[in-house]
Amino acid sequence: VATVLRHLHSVPAYRxxxxxxxxxxxxxxxxxxxxxxxxxxxxxxxxxxxxxRLMEPVxxxxxxDMTVREATEKIRDWAHDNLITYGWVVxxxxxxxxxxxxxxLLLAGPEEPLGEIMLPxxxxxRPDMEIDDAMKEVVYRHYxxxxxxxxxxxxxxIVQGYMLFEAQKFEISAQAGRMV
Numbered sequence: 001v002a003t004v005l006r007h008l009h010s011v012p013a014y015r016x017x018x019x020x021x022x023x024x025x026x027x028x029x030x031x032x033x034x035x036x037x038x039x040x041x042x043x044x045x046x047x048x049x050x051x052x053r054l055m056e057p058v059x060x061x062x063x064x065d066m067t068v069r070e071a072t073e074k075i076r077d078w079a080h081d082n083l084i085t086y087g088w089v090v091x092x093x094x095x096x097x098x099x100x101x102x103x104x105l106l107l108a109g110p111e112e113p114l115g116e117i118m119l120p121x122x123x124x125x126r127p128d129m130e131i132d133d134a135m136k137e138v139v140y141r142h143y144x145x146x147x148x149x150x151x152x153x154x155x156x157x158i159v160q161g162y163m164l165f166e167a168q169k170f171e172i173s174a175q176a177g178r179m180v
Contacts, residue, residue, distance in 0.1 A: 002031035009081040010035040010057050018054070018163070042157070051134050052127030054164065055148050055157030060087045064097055064115030068108045071100065085145045088155055089118045096147055096155045098122060124149040127156055134164055 001020070005013040005028070013036045017025055029040050039057045046052025059082045062071045075084055087100030098118030108117045124147040125134050138146060138161065146164075148157045 002028050002033075005032040005036050010039060011059060011082050014039050014056050015160075039157075046127050047130075049130050049132075050127065051125045051129045051131060051148055051159055051164075052157075054131075054159045055127060056160070058088055058147075058155055058158055060084045060100075061090050061094070061155070062087045062100065062114055063091070064089050064113060064118065066114050067110065068105055068112050068114065068117070069110040071114055072105060072110075075105075087114070087118075088147060088158075089114055090155055094155050095153045096122060096124060096149050099147070122147060124153075124155075125159060126150070131164060134159075138164060 001016075005017060008016070013032065017028060017032065017036060017040065020028065025040075029037055032040075039055075043053050043055050046055075059078050060075060062074065066074075071087060075087060078084055085102075087102075087105065088096060089098040089100055090096055098115070098120045099122040100114055100118050104117045104119075123137075123141065123143075125137065127148050127150070129137075134146075142161065144161050146159045146161060147155055148159055149155055
């Protein structure tokens with residue numbers, strides 16, 4: 001498994017790794033390569049039932065002064081190896097300023113700056129949030145991907161919506177077993 005993960009880019013490798021049982025993940029990580037080991041080490045700083053444990057690395061970061069043309073070129077490059085759902089508009093300190101949807105990017109003029117077409121002040125999760133609390137926050141949003149930011153709004157990672165729901169599903173099924 002580690003050999004395969006070494007040949008993948010960090011995001012798909014991380015998504016595969018997180019699906020293995022805990023004890024097997026801990027055996028795979030040391031052999032999987034730095035691009036898997038570093039995001040994994042970052043996630044381990046958070047409690048097991050937190051959003052931070054589900055975080056993936058951010059790929060599609062852009063700046064508000066970039067044009068649609070420039071962003072499109074970058075996203076095309078990133079999309080060869082990663083599934084890009086949103087562009088994350090950040091400042092020089094990596095503070096999340098807005099979200100760029102592919103629809104807005106497609107419909108905008110090529111020279112428009114991203115700061116004019118982004119969705120400003122996006123909703124985000126915090127890495128230390130418990131998954132139960134995050135589920136309460138996202139239950140009416142149903143986004144495919146959620147940004148994860150610290151208290152200052154600095155973008156730390158992303159969480160796939162399905163990962164939150166899978167984590168919650170496992171918790172609910174475990175509760176029934178404990179009740180019996």
